[in-house]
Amino acid sequence: MHDLSALYQVTDMKSRSICAENFTGEPGKGGMCPLEQGVARHAARDLGTGWKVNPYIRIASKSTFTIADIKGPGMIRHIWLTPQDSWRNLILRIYWDGQENPSVECPIGDFFCMGWNEYAQISSLAVCVNPGSAFNCYWQMPFRSNCRMTLENLADEETVVYYQIDYTLQELPEKIAYFHAQFRRVNPLPYKEVYTILDGIQGKGQYVGTYLAWGVNNANWWGEGEIKFYIDGDTDYPTICGTGTEDYFCGSYNFEDPATHDRYASFSTPYTGLQVLAPDHLYRSQFRFGMYRWHIPDPVCFDEKLKVTIQALGWRSGGRYLPLQDDIASVAFWYQTLPAAKFPPLPDRDYLEIV
Structure with missing residues (x-):
């Protein structure tokens, strides 16, 4: 299911989403971060759990953060991400089905067609880039047993990343690429x-x-x-x-x-x-x-x-x-x-x- 002509069909797929408010994508687990553990606990101090307590991650200098570790079979449907600082200093890697080597290895800006570290709107089917630095990817990415995504921060300073990975758990055809x-x-x-x-x-x-x-x-x-x-x-x-x-x-x-x-x-x-x-x-x-x-x-x-x-x-x-x-x-x-x-x-x- 990937176009308007198929949206009316009944499906057995299960929708899931991973972000800093639900690191595992489990159903009914979004927005549960305790106030004292949230990165935005100061802003949410009058409201408490469930009120945007943990909307982003901090990645330390010279370190790697696993942003997704999903058991399949399934399909990545959409990735939204908004980075700070130099977009060449943040490296996206994706590993399929337990492979030792990544199948995706790319600076985050170039992956989203922003190779010069400067915003320019893109309105394409596969990649959309919207104000102010909203990177969107719609490549369909199937996997059988596992999808693991990481971000490596090459910079000398800590960086902040907001992100969301939307996917479906579903059966796949016998032969996939x-x-x-x-x-x-x-x-x-x-x-x-x-x-x-x-x-x-x-x-x-x-x-x-x-x-x-x-x-x-x-x-x-x-x-x-x-x-x-x-x-x-x-x-x-x-x-x-x-x-x-x-x-x-x-x-x-x-x-x-x-x-x-x-x-x-x-x-x-x-x-x-x-x-x-x-x-x-x-x-x-x-x-x-x-x-x-x-x-x-x-x-x-x-x-x-x-x-x-x-x-x-x-x-x-x-x-x-x-x-x-x-x-x-x-x-x-x-x-x-x-x-x-x-x-x-x-x-x-x-x-x-x-x-």
Whole structure:
């Protein structure tokens, strides 16, 4: 059940929700925190238990907090989260069915298409970002025996997080694929190298989305590069080859405003979008872009392996392509069977930092 046409059907699913007011999601257990144990006990001191006594969590510096540990079978339906401070310092990890390695490992901002630590509204089917820093995810995430989610705080200071995870307990089909998301960053991209969005995949599944946080280090247009999907037995040449960066993100002609032709035009649609951070004040020295593309109606299916790359190309003299040395970070979203290959190590805090 995931669209309007199915909402009238009778179902045996059980709705549950986890937040700081109900860490386990158990029925009839929300808002039970004793006043003396609540993080908001001072604000609720005149009202007592049940009156917003424990609405958020504090995560100590250099520590990890388990925000969900759910027994299945079930399906994650919605994640809402609002972080503080640097969004690259808070790492989301999700583990399915007792796997040792995470299937999701990503800074929280990039996971919700906010790679530059700056708010921009997104109105898509899979991710919505609303004022003031409300991150929402609607990817469906099935699991058979267990779902474990953690947040790691890389910062030197304690951080506060409000969150809610909505899920259903339900029977699942015999064959399911598990949700995955992997973050990468290269800054700067070495000259004439191709940026790798995803590689080393082992399993059967479908690729469902790309987010890029792209910081340009040159003037003029930067998006001539092609995205390429190397599926299963592909070696030197891919099965799917795009025609340009803006083309892949379902735009055209440099994302130009068609009315003025002198500026970029931001947009947010159900499947694709562009955010533009312009160099319009002191210390912001270059353009930065956020782009998402959801392959919801057009997943890229693979049986054994998948590799995804994108070129960074601009223009130089003589009408020639210029290989760019830009700051590029990405999140690849896909579903696949388990077990999955171990991810490359996540960069350290200094390499993650937006500077």
